[in-house]
Amino acid sequence: MKKKVVIALGGNAILQPGQKGTYEEQIANVEVACQQIVELIKKGFQIVITHGNGPQVGNILIQNEEGAKLVPKMPLDVCGAQSQGMIGYMIQQTLRKILIQKGYNSEIVTVITQVVVDKHDPSFQNPSKPVGPFYNEEKAKAEIAKGESWIEDAGRGWRKVVPSPEPKTIVEANIIKQLAQVGAIVIASGGGGIPVVETKNNVYTGVEAVIDKDLAGERLAVDVGADMFVILTDVSGVALNYRKDNETWLRNITLDEVNLYEAEGHFKKGSMGPKVKACKKFVEATNKPAIISSLDKLVEAVEDKAGTRILPNISREKGK
Ligand code: ADP
Ligand code: MG
DSSP: OOOEEEEEEOGGGTOOTTOOOOHHHHHHHHHHHHHHHHHHHHTTOEEEEEEOOHHHHHHHHHHHHHHTTTSOOOOHHHHHHHHHHHHHHHHHHHHHHHHHHTTOOOOEEEEOOEEEOOTTOGGGGSOOEEEEEEEOHHHHHHHHHTTOEEEEETTTEEEEEEOOOOOOEETTHHHHHHHHHTTOEEEESGGGOEEEEEEETTEEEEOSOOOOHHHHHHHHHHHTTOSEEEEEESSSSOEESTTSTTOEEOSEEEHHHHHHHHHTTOSOTTTHHHHHHHHHHHHHHHSOOEEEEEGGGHHHHHTTSSSEEEEOHHHHHTTO
């Protein structure tokens, strides 16, 4: 049976810092990511893809805001669904093109994915995840008066903040797993999934929140029975003393080691922190490796030649 790899694409795989987010820019970035993924497919791996959506949702929110005089605004969960469709489409089309060019073929499908969160998650009392563009104080104060949470960001202006609850379960988990089992390349849980709460048994409704895409990716990886969970970002892996004189890049580390480094405060909240946490959770749940790597080193990382690999404690003892 083919080894199953769940790949979480970081924001820069679709939009680079400083870019505006034109269709041409995004499709060019997606092409670079898909080239790497096809190299892994050529090696015989089965792939499930998840991805971030921050800049895309940000742009959709601006379209909603600016277009509100003409057409009704959509809530954040619907904007999230839109971004899953948009990014999924670009990946589906580009991946197919490259596969065909190289003499391969596969069904490729995007699943609009709802991720269940607990309505009592503490983050609902403390919204902290910024969404959308910066605005002036006047706009922020008006929205705060309507019940929204906004924060001032060190002179850059005001931004709306929403809760960032923990992902619990994936509503579409079964069908995603079945699609992967019949050999499809599945794109799922984009942007961390659309956050929903259960209102009645098996009935869900969207909430205004953002789930961390790496933590949701971990849920996806466990649900599809992945042999490996790979988080791709814009750095080559995980460093101790990141950007300090004594910076040290890590290759293979056990859960015990990573817990120690985490307690020492090496992994920044909101960037490397959730990636390390997601990897830990995957390794704890499955006893299989989780990897953090840069996009251009995907194949090497899967072959244990690059990136940072988090391993169960036992494998080190066995000398693996
Ligand atoms: P993504 O869009 O891929 O989720 P993030 O910006 O959220 O990217 O996270 C990747 C960033 O984490 C890197 O660009 C790096 O600046 C930062 N980072 C924080 N702590 C560390 C660390 N200990 N080792 C490596 N990178 C780190
Ligand atoms: Mg991130």
